[in-house]
């Protein structure tokens with residue numbers, strides 16, 4: 001059985017409702033003790049409420065002394081002094097602090113109504129206190145709350161009159177009138193000041209929210225730009241363009257410098273800053289000297305367009321580069337610094353991802369020795385051409401196969417290093433004669449292939465002629481592993497075919513056959529001519 005004091009408390013609780021004591025003992029309440037923060041409304045009303053109740057207590061004391069009504073009135077008036085603290089505590093510990101404060105405002109009206117009755121409806125006090133209650137509720141909760149407040153004020157006054165009998169004393173004394181009038185004016189001014197402070201706070205919050213929205217938008221745009229960009233230059237250019245569109249009052253630049261050689265700026269982008277090539281070089285040099293600095297944002301010595309330049313470091317967030325975001329701003333304030341640090345984080349992550357993505361793409365598409373497309377990429381491109389021909393029969397494509405003659409001999413005589421150099425030399429020279437639309441790939445060992453995605457056999461003949469004129473029989477110098485210099489003659493066997501001559505799937509094998517025919521013929525010729 002619960003101790004008697006607990007039974008008394010439980011009398012005030014509805015069945016199933018948790019008593020205040022239980023709330024305090026529950027682990028949840030203990031975990032959140034000391035109490036939560038009161039709602040800003042509770043904080044804002046604390047001072048005016050304290051003033052109003054203290055002032056009413058003063059009025060009570062004055063009337064009690066002036067009319068010799070004894071200490072009973074003053075003693076009960078002491079409750080008025082306690083109420084502001086109780087109300088504030090209530091709003092502080094409540095789960096829903098705002099609702100609790102609204103309840104406090106209602107109780108204010110009820111208490112004041114009752115007290116006006118205690119003071120026998122002294123007219124000036126009843127009017128000013130009643131008006132103050134109505135205004136307070138109107139300001140915080142609109143017409144509905146004001147109506148509730150009016151009802152509670154009237155209810156408090158009538159209720160007390162019914163309990164203790166109705167007395168009416170329209171006037172006390174001039175001194176008390178002056179005291180009450182002055183109190184009412186001070187209260188109104190205090191209320192107006194609180195409202196002004198609240199408005200200022202709201203104004204500041206709106207400005208901050210707008211700024212945060214711009215930051216959020218810039219970060220979203222950065223994500224989109226990062227997805228779309230095909231290389232680092234585009235990524236940086238687009239990101240800065242969007243950032244400048246969101247923050248036109250600032251100018252931006254970004255520098256990525258090589259980690260090992262900070263004086264080398266690998267990528268730079270500018271938006272909303274007038275930086276010539278010379279300025280960029282000078283700024284790059286300045287940033288290279290700042291590598292050791294650890295602060296987030298540094299004020300630079302440089303100024304542009306009459307405004308100060310600041311640099312925010314990407315500080316170790318890129319594996320190969322050191323990055324800097326430069327901003328031109330009249331001054332560096334806390335929101336700008338926060339925005340820079342957020343943007344730099346995202347930009348560094350997007351750049352690093354893009355670098356990784358490009359490296360992976362490079363590995364997947366390119367041949368490691370020559371840097372040309374590899375066989376996998378060529379075969380995907382050939383499949384696309386075959387599909388294109390199936391969908392649009394008038395769309396032709398062609399293939400030229402090439403094989404370096406005599407690589408085995410070079411390997412056997414001078415080693416694989418020399419053989420590798422022969423392969424890369426052929427690749428470089430072939431690249432010179434290919435057009436941007438031609439897909440030149442290393443097909444395997446010493447075999448190369450060119451796909452002409454929308455051309456016929458004339459493209460093959462054109463390139464074959466260029467190879468025969470400018471590569472065939474040309475000499476190249478190769479250094480062996482032992483440091484010996486060799487002069488080798490380049491020789492290539494060629495075979496071309498196009499989709500006008502055979503079925504699309506057969507083009508590559510036809511080109512291959514023709515290349516072997518060419519190789520056989522050239523072998524015979526070499527045998528004949530020695």
Ligand SMILES: Nc1nc2c(ncn2[C@@H]2O[C@H](COP(=O)(O)OP(=O)(O)OP(=O)(O)O)[C@@H](O)[C@H]2O)c(=O)[nH]1
Pocket residue numbers: 369403404405406407408409411415416417418419420423444445446519
């Ligand atoms: N150095 C080097 N050699 C390679 C590479 N890939 C393949 N090879 C060699 O290239 C040679 C290609 O063989 P073949 O085409 O029969 O040699 P070839 O001397 O060019 O003969 P023909 O084409 O008949 O003139 C082989 O000896 C392979 O080992 C490579 O990446 N580097």
